[in-house]
Amino acid sequence: MSTDAASSPPLPEDVGLCHAVIGQLQDTVATQQRELEQLKHYVAQLLRQRYGPRSEKIDPAQLALFDAPTEAGEVDTEPPTVAEETSVRAHVRRGGGRNELPTDLPRKRVEYPLPPEQLPCPCCGQERTKFGEEVSEQLEFVPASLLVIEHVRFKYSCRHCQEQVAVAEKPPQPIEKGIPGPGLLAFVGTSKFSDHLPLYRLEDILARYGVELSRATLCGWMRQTAELVWPLYELMQRRVLASRVIHTDDTPVQVLDPSLPHTRTGRFWVYIGDARHP
Numbered sequence: 205m206s207t208d209a210a211s212s213p214p215l216p217e218d219v220g221l222c223h224a225v226i227g228q229l230q231d232t233v234a235t236q237q238r239e240l241e242q243l244k245h246y247v248a249q250l251l252r253q254r255y256g257p258r259s260e261k262i263d264p265a266q267l268a269l270f271d272a273p274t275e276a277g278e279v280d281t282e283p284p285t286v287a288e289e290t291s292v293r294a295h296v297r298r299g300g301g302r303n304e305l306p307t308d309l310p311r312k313r314v315e316y317p318l319p320p321e322q323l324p325c326p327c328c329g330q331e332r333t334k335f336g337e338e339v340s341e342q343l344e345f346v347p348a349s350l351l352v353i354e355h356v357r358f359k360y361s362c363r364h365c366q367e368q369v370a371v372a373e374k375p376p377q378p379i380e381k382g383i384p385g386p387g388l389l390a391f392v393g394t395s396k397f398s399d400h401l402p403l404y405r406l407e408d409i410l411a412r413y414g415v416e417l418s419r420a421t422l423c424g425w426m427r428q429t430a431e432l433v434w435p436l437y438e439l440m441q442r443r444v445l446a447s448r449v450i451h452t453d454d455t456p457v458q459v460l461d462p463s464l465p466h467t468r469t470g471r472f473w474v475y476i477g478d479a480r481h482p
Contacts, residue, residue: 292427305341348415353385389429392422447477
């Protein structure tokens with residue numbers, strides 16, 4: 205027989221007494237379990253306050269809200285913790301009403317004259333004359349449209365010798381012998397890289413305007429456009445590298461990879477210089 209078994213009190217033989225002892229043990233286990241859960245909660249709160257993000261940090265005085273209720277007659281002698289005051293800028297609520305439309309937007313004037321049958325005055329019958337006008341503004345959207353520009357190069361020759369043919373020069377084009385104009389390339393590039401529209405959606409958008417262009421064609425246009433703006437990229441790189449401080453950030457994007465059964469994560473890296481080299 206072990207020493208622990210010899211030192212423990214003998215178990216009662218009465219069944220009712222055994223049930224009472226078991227009930228007391230269950231109450232003790234439940235109380236200890238509640239205290240253990242409360243201590244775990246305290247530790248989690250303190251760890252979040254010490255190592256958590258700034259938005260998750262809490263005032264230590266708030267931990268007192270989770271304390272167990274004090275016994276009757278017990279008085280808390282410790283003074284309450286005073287939270288540090290943080291000044292927050294007052295929220296400025298925007299007033300009602302609509303914003304004024306920019307003055308640099310093009311405007312189209314639509315006039316509404318009074319019908320001829322309403323010109324006679326109902327009192328004297330004389331014709332009423334215009335003395336002023338009432339103007340109200342309406343913001344309208346003109347959808348984009350595609351058009352075909354025909355570059356006509358006139359040819360000239362000598363009538364006497366029927367030779368020396370000359371053809372007028374055509375301005376340089378963004379893609380030589382290609383059909384896209386600079387405005388169309390700017391639209392596709394802005395839609396893809398600024399508005400994050402994939403090429404298959406742009407393929408459908410252009411199809412609604414009556415032109416069938418495959419995404420492979422659009423992708424080739426973007427490659428050639430990147431070559432056109434390469435000098436601008438080099439200029440921006442030189443200006444950023446001339447800065448004393450360079451700020452950087454990345455934007456994750458999903459990239460199709462034929463070698464994988466799913467997409468992989470790619471990144472657009474953005475670099476910004478200081479105030480002198482923005």
